[in-house]
Amino acid sequence: MKGEGLKIVISGPSGSGKGTIVQELLKQGDYKLSISATTRKQRTGEIEGKHYFFKSKQEFDSMIEKDEMLEYAKFCNNYYGTPKEYVDNTIKLGHDIILEIEVQGALQVKKKYNEAVFIFIMTPTFKELKNRLVSRNTESMDIINNRLTRACEELSLFKEYDYIVINDNLEDAIREINTIVAAEKLKSGRYENFIKNVLANQEA
């Protein structure tokens, strides 16, 4: 059964390793990545339509107004969002698309795409999350503590997600996500046409 691709929303606290997981899925598997739009200035080396869709503030506002954004947020005076059109076109071509989105954005997406697959990535323990953030050695304890508070808030919303993947080991996490995607493709909702055809061709 081929058909439309899946929309796979992946969230997880800072330090959960979701970025690495997404990069590994893109490398190993047959996934596409959703491309964000932003009002931030294009930087040297960044390619339009690959790293971002670069938009003026007016264009971004207009996309919001026309309901062309799956979710958006303001960060450091710039807007970031997920254009619906790119996602829709990608799944129509049969590709599974990954949307790496923080929890509040994922909840916005859920309102528009209830049929998307929502996966939450977490470390085995909270302590482990802290260790990973600390061992990066790039942020002050203030920032780390902010991230941990946010992780706590995000974790309390786990029920909004369909699946939890505990990233104890990258290989296992990747295998689990591939398993989820394979099972989702066997969901009865995707077999409407198949059943219709079977019933219409009883003598064929």
Next chain:
Amino acid sequence: MKGEGLKIVISGPSGSGKGTIVQELLKQGDYKLSISATTRKQRTGEIEGKHYFFKSKQEFDSMIEKDEMLEYAKFCNNYYGTPKEYVDNTIKLGHDIILEIEVQGALQVKKKYNEAVFIFIMTPTFKELKNRLVSRNTESMDIINNRLTRACEELSLFKEYDYIVINDNLEDAIREINTIVAAEKLKSGRYENFIKNVLANQEA
């Protein structure tokens, strides 16, 4: 994540190969099989609590009355049903249990166990279903045609199931069911205690 076992309801038309699939799952995997109760007389070689739980009509009626049957039906003047207790005890021990039940029974089970995993087995085409029934060479065309009519009725209820597995090839079908079961174990609903513990042990 261990926890409770899954309740896996498997249905499919006569000729879909669901019986072979279930036997193969039991042989290869770590599954238990739900044991039916019946008012039919115990036959030589049949073992109480293995092949069936043998019950008098009074006992069976009393189980229905006490809501101890997940589903039941009358067939050739005998009652057949699925006792709830055996299923509940099995999953509490962490075993995944398979309930091989025809569609009407499955719909009864769904009312009691909405959280169970419902899998519908079908051949790739209707013609193939017919071929398999004919090639058994054990039944008259009248009986085969009855079975095909029933298959058609059952197929039209496919949306009541969570997943469809097309049994084109036994090995693939087994792998798909194992994939479904693995993915179901990653469902967020099973992680309530995990998240609770993570949040309660932020300093641990």
